[in-house]
């Protein structure tokens with residue numbers, strides 16, 4: 002299967018087929034493929050991910066995520082959240098079982114799988130991304146129908162992960178992070194944050210392609226809040242066009258992050274307001290961002306839909 006660049010989506014319920022096909026239209030023209038488990042729908046992984054803006058709903062199946070840790074640890078709650086986000090217009094949902102908030106310690110493969118497996122099982126047939134850096138977790142998630150791996154370590158965390166993504170024909174998000182979650186907000190320094198993030202993403206994209214992952218399946222993310230001061234985050238967002246110039250879709254994840262609270266004058270803020278995240282998303286869209294990883298899907302879908310209409314009216 003290596004290098005074949007297909008995404009296999011097993012059906013959960015045949016009656017959902019029409020809606021699922023519509024939601025996955027951005028992946029390209031699907032075709033049917035009989036398998037031992039029944040008919041699977043294969044999406045050619047050739048889409049440029051450029052039908053922007055695309056909203057990715059965050060589903061944190063964790064006890065300790067920075068803004069929503071706890072409430073979605075129960076599978077039923079996480080599933081309801083994901084289905085609600087898809088109803089509100091999310092193009093896909095990003096299911097994660099490990100928090101990467103500043104200071105977090107990480108969890109074992111077993112624990113991560115225990116958290117997300119029941120959720121992924123139920124979401125089969127829906128467009129799901131798995132937020133993990135572990136090859137074993139990604140392998141299981143792809144087997145359960147996930148179409149994207151969102152790796153905050155950009156393939157530096159687990160040497161096996163690139164092969165799993167390539168073999169699974171999955172999309173991949175490569176994110177920039179300085180250091181590791183436990184220590185990253187200590188005292189992050191850059192000569193020029195945009196130049197350094199850009200060089201990093203370029204190098205990681207080349208590494209992914211070398212490992213057999215088609216370039217067309219990769220999106221890039223500056224990693225807002227991952228080893229960055231407020232000033233670094235603002236500069237990255239202000240000069241986003243320089244990252245867009247890399248030629249791959251750019252994903253921005255600013256939703257509820259603490260730098261937003263700090264921008265608004267609360268030096269002790271642990272989270273930022275939804276409205277501030279929406280403002281960032283709209284301006285990032287205007288600068289060329291394609292994907293938006295957010296907790297509050299409805300607000301972002303509405304704001305970005307309006308921004309798109311405005312941009313197109315002026316084109």
Ligand code: HH2
Pocket residue numbers: 059061063065066067068097099100101102132151152153174176222224225252253254255294
């Ligand atoms: N941010 C978080 C987690 N994963 N992935 C990408 N690609 N980009 C991001 O900015 C990003 C990410 C952190 O946010 P959240 O999932 O809400 O919190 P936690 O890591 O505490 O679960």
